[in-house]
Amino acid sequence: MIAGFRAIVDDVGGGLLFLGQMFSTALHYRPKSHVVFDQIWKVTLNSLSTTALAGFFVGAIMTVQFTLQVKEFGALGYLGGLATSGTIREVGPLLIAFMLSGKVGAFTSAELGTMRVTEQIDAVRCLGANPFQEIILPRYIAIILSSFFLLAVGLFMSIAGGLLLGVVFSGITAEEYLRHIPTIVTLPSIVSGLFKCLVFALVLASICTYKGFTTTGGAKGVGRAVVATAVATMVGLVIADFVTTLIAEAILSMAMQA
Amino acid sequence: MIRFQRLVKRFGTRTILKGLSFEIQEGEILFVLGTSGTGKSVLLKNIVGLLRPDEGEIWIDGQEVSRLSEEQYFPIRKKCGMVFQHPALFDSLTVFENVAFGLRKHYRLPEDEIRTRVRECLALVNLTGIEQKMPAEISYGMQKRVSLARTVAVEPRILLFDEPTTGLDPVTTNAVNQLIFDLSRKLKTTSIVVSHDMHCALAIADRIIVLDQGQIVAQGTPEELKACEVPLVKDFLSEALEAGLEEGKI
Numbered sequence: 001m002i003a004g005f006r007a008i009v010d011d012v013g014g015g016l017l018f019l020g021q022m023f024s025t026a027l028h029y030r031p032k033s034h035v036v037f038d039q040i041w042k043v044t045l046n047s048l049s050t051t052a053l054a055g056f057f058v059g060a061i062m063t064v065q066f067t068l069q070v071k072e073f074g075a076l077g078y079l080g081g082l083a084t085s086g087t088i089r090e091v092g093p094l095l096i097a098f099m100l101s102g103k104v105g106a107f108t109s110a111e112l113g114t115m116r117v118t119e120q121i122d123a124v125r126c127l128g129a130n131p132f133q134e135i136i137l138p139r140y141i142a143i144i145l146s147s148f149f150l151l152a153v154g155l156f157m158s159i160a161g162g163l164l165l166g167v168v169f170s171g172i173t174a175e176e177y178l179r180h181i182p183t184i185v186t187l188p189s190i191v192s193g194l195f196k197c198l199v200f201a202l203v204l205a206s207i208c209t210y211k212g213f214t215t216t217g218g219a220k221g222v223g224r225a226v227v228a229t230a231v232a233t234m235v236g237l238v239i240a241d242f243v244t245t246l247i248a249e250a251i252l253s254m255a256m257q258a
Numbered sequence: 259m260i261r262f263q264r265l266v267k268r269f270g271t272r273t274i275l276k277g278l279s280f281e282i283q284e285g286e287i288l289f290v291l292g293t294s295g296t297g298k299s300v301l302l303k304n305i306v307g308l309l310r311p312d313e314g315e316i317w318i319d320g321q322e323v324s325r326l327s328e329e330q331y332f333p334i335r336k337k338c339g340m341v342f343q344h345p346a347l348f349d350s351l352t353v354f355e356n357v358a359f360g361l362r363k364h365y366r367l368p369e370d371e372i373r374t375r376v377r378e379c380l381a382l383v384n385l386t387g388i389e390q391k392m393p394a395e396i397s398y399g400m401q402k403r404v405s406l407a408r409t410v411a412v413e414p415r416i417l418l419f420d421e422p423t424t425g426l427d428p429v430t431t432n433a434v435n436q437l438i439f440d441l442s443r444k445l446k447t448t449s450i451v452v453s454h455d456m457h458c459a460l461a462i463a464d465r466i467i468v469l470d471q472g473q474i475v476a477q478g479t480p481e482e483l484k485a486c487e488v489p490l491v492k493d494f495l496s497e498a499l500e501a502g503l504e505e506g507k508i
């Protein structure tokens with residue numbers, strides 16, 4: 001129990017040191033922009049269809065759920081607004097980020113882990129380069145930017161999914177579904193949804209690059225790193241979700257009072 | 259010249275290197291033999307600063323290097339090249355870019371000079387016409403040779419080889435051993451070769467060190483080792499003979 005706790009503290013500490021090293025590298029060296037764009041292109045292209053699909057179904061599920069509840073009150077007119085607001089502020093970013101962690105996170109930690117155990121990262125250092133500058137930083141930046149973009153696309157698709165199910169399942173017109181979205185989904189809630197996406201992108205990028213970079217123990221080690229990435233990312237996302245919700249609520253209520 | 263003094267390396271509670279002390283003279287070929295997992299790779303990585311010793315000192319050309327920062331280590335790595343156990347080629351770069359990588363980082367050279375140098379180094383390991391291939395498209399033996407070319411390209415005065423011939427066919431093995439020998443004799447390169455291969459150690463080494471569980475159990479010239487009574491060394495020797503290889507063939 002105590003050993004397990006210590007291992008977690010060690011892990012988090014190691015992760016923070018890793019991030020510190022990355023930021024200090026970022027201050028001194030600029031990663032080559034074409035490498036960063038290559039990575040952005042790769043990550044985005046790899047995961048665009050998956051996230052779009054995930055987003056679509058998250059929106060669809062939310063609409064079905066809300067239909068069952070608002071129908072009792074005869075408030076189907078508010079369905080669109082409620083479902084969209086719930087999706088964008090809470091479950092949408094979280095579920096789509098889970099999806100992304102399975103794709104981007106697993107891929108990145110496996111790639112970096114393989115580079116580590118096949119001594120490519122050592123070779124970079126021996127040949128006079130800085131692996132943070134050459135390998136880690138471009139990926140880190142790319143994952144943050146593309147995850148943020150992908151999450152936003154996913155959220156947009158969730159509105160489409162919700163709309164479709166609103167028409168097909170709940171039997172209201174598209175116009176009715178969309179009418180209350182602007183009144184319930186306010187600018188602050190969109191901002192808080194996007195803020196979440198950004199934080200999730202940071203969590204995702206940090207954990208998979210750290211776990212991949214610190215892989216040890218051959219091919220088995222790569223497998224372990226991928227599993228550890230999945231677990232740590234899920235836990236990290238849930239915690240980040242909790243924290244960002246608190247922050248967003250606090251800011252929203254402050255804005256209301258003002 | 260490289261000198262180790264009571265070098266200790268631990269991972270957690272496990273002590274891998276238990277106080278090694280030895281010296282390598284300029285231009286010498288030193289073979290480090292030992293079974294898998296005794297810490298041979300760890301030893302080499304301590305020299306180039308990929309790992310840092312927990313205790314003891316490493317002197318390279320009169321400079322104590324084990325406490326240097328990562329930036330201070332760059333010039334050391336320029337004169338001290340390492341060929342890894344894995345080919346360790348960058349899989350997103352072509353063979354050409356792999357070999358050019360160190361040249362671009364360590365030196366500022368015009369592009370045509372880099373091209374000439376890369377071609378020379380690939381020719382050195384008997385590879386031509388594969389510059390534009392990706393590492394995944396060439397065989398393991400070729401990858402290992404490209405990796406050798408990549409390290410040699412930087413023209414280090416000290417070369418560290420981590421099992422350069424493991425997994426290679428006999429013909430390529432001989433070629434690689436010949437290359438190590440030639441580099442050291444013609445360019446006065448100092449070489450440390452980690453290997454299991456007692457046979458080629460006897461053939462080309464100036465001196466041999468046998469490691470067991472992080473300690474030196476025997477050292478000396480090939481002639482001295484042949485007379486050695488340590489059981490592990492005898493095992494290595496008998497294996498070299500059993501393989502049916504005659505000494506000094508290379």
Ligand SMILES: Nc1ncnc2c1ncn2[C@@H]1O[C@H](COP(=O)(O)OP(=O)(O)O)[C@@H](O)[C@H]1O
Pocket residue numbers: 216269274292293294295296297298299300301
């Ligand atoms: N980065 C590391 N972290 C923890 N243990 C390591 C690390 N590198 C090597 N080891 C351990 O050190 C021992 C010696 O490894 P190594 O030097 O690779 O052996 P070999 O003599 O076969 O090259 C092994 O037991 C290995 O598990």
Ligand SMILES: [Mg+2]
Pocket residue numbers: 298299300343420
């Ligand atoms: Mg080894």
